Amino acid sequence: MVAGFDSIGCALAHGAVEPAADGRALVAVFDSPVATHLMHFAATLGYRVSLAEPDLSAATIDEQTDVVVCDHDRPELGAALRDALASPARWIGVMGSPRHTGPHVAALRELGVPEEQIARVHRPIGLNIGSKTPAEIALATLAGLIADRNDRPGGFTF
Known part of the structure; x- marks a missing residue:
């Protein structure tokens, strides 16, 4: 926490933390405990952060923006991902288990999104550290984003 501010996001917005x-x-899409931790950690690391709930219409997305969908069960999933794919976002991912096909594939197909666009959506996301809690999932996700941004594989391979 930064002295004088209720949250790291507030401190960042007021210039007390340098971006x-x-x-x-x-941009974290859909409010959830994971989204809260993800935005907190990202703001601490200097990311500009925002929450898109329930859609991306108010979010500012440019070529330096990573879009993370934090709930794969929401009915707005397809529309949110379609809009993210239409944006200049650097990276787009949706949380979910690697053990089964994500519902985002069918949702995007129903909206007529071409297969090559659907393939741009990362899932699963984050480093494989055995995350269980919302904070651990957020940490693994952000570590994966940083590794990707720095063209690194993540993990302990150097």
């Missing part, structure tokens, strides 16, 4: 020089941004 990253590279202009990186993160």
